[in-house]
Amino acid sequence: MAKRSKPQTEIPENPSTSSKIPFRPQKILKLTTTTTKLTIFPKTLSPLTSQSEITLALNHLRSSDLQLSGLIDSYTPPSFDSDRPPFQSLARSILYQQLATKAAQSIYTRFVTLCGGESLILPETLLSLTAQNLRKIGVSGRKASYLHDLAEKFTDGTLSDSAILEMDDESLLTMLTVVKGIGAWSVHMFMIFSLKRPDVLPVGDLGVRKGVKMLYGLKGLPKPLEMEELCEKWRPYRSVGSWYMWRYMEAKGVL
Structure with missing residues (x-):
């Protein structure tokens, strides 16, 4: 992964398997561009986990x-592959924005410690941290506001891990870009590397x-x-x- 600056690409670290997205296999016909042979694809494809x-x-x-x-x-x-639930992945994505890889990794490590462990990166944990707490570990004031807005959206029910896993791509783009600091590029990276959408x-x-x-x-x-x-x-x-x-x-x- 190179530099993490929008819109340039920092490929997220190799995920591992997270929760599987439930799908109902229905089939439609798809015509390939180089042959007249009809190829059958499921209407909703499985995530790229196998x-x-x-x-x-x-x-x-x-x-x-x-x-x-x-x-x-x-x-x-x-x-x-990714073993992080959606909320953790989105919080990490915000922290990595516009930073060189090493700097982002260093801040994220301190952030995990501040939260008490990666499993404790939860909406309520983030809301308990002040902007000053976050600035002390290198998080800018603007990113602190983004993290708090993300946590608030999960706390008030606008978003949830389970709802995100069930949303189609279009709904995800609509709902996640409501969060401050998350744009279309961030959503695309999240869908590819965290949700493994094909x-x-x-x-x-x-x-x-x-x-x-x-x-x-x-x-x-x-x-x-x-x-x-x-x-x-x-x-x-x-x-x-x-x-x-x-x-x-x-x-x-x-x-």
Whole structure:
């Protein structure tokens, strides 16, 4: 993971398995872009927590995008693991914003100690900490207000870990961006690396945009609509395609 500054990408640390998102498997027909063969995908895909899901994603991406296929063969398969519940992941995301990795890790370590352990990073714990308490461990006043707003949204029932796990991607984007300090980019990172959602395309992420530009030989960085169009062939595994864009840019020394 390189620098954690919006909108540039710091790839979150490898998660481990967290709670599984309940899904009801319904099926729709999906037509791949490189063949007339119909491929059947579940209407709601399973999170990227098992090797079988990753393999299914890689097979689809290889067949639907020849340029991406070469990258897939150049790197080890991706991992999307996280053992943090949603509230903890979101609090950590706020702390890491706009900081170099080492600085963010240092502050987060002190934050965990201040809370009494990572398992005690809870809404009530955060609300018991004053802005001054947080400033003493290196958290800016603005980020302290973001953390308190996040905790308040969980305390008053606007958000909850269980509700987040059940929301679809669109609802997540709507509800989480209500929290101060959490924008679309943060939500996309949260969905990919904490919830392991398979079909998230972070159109505002600089690393992914640079990867798409280089992969397809574009003259300039693609804008959100162009990103959607170019990466449509990755659907329903755009999270995995994005992961390879980060690897591609790291290999090029861009990130």
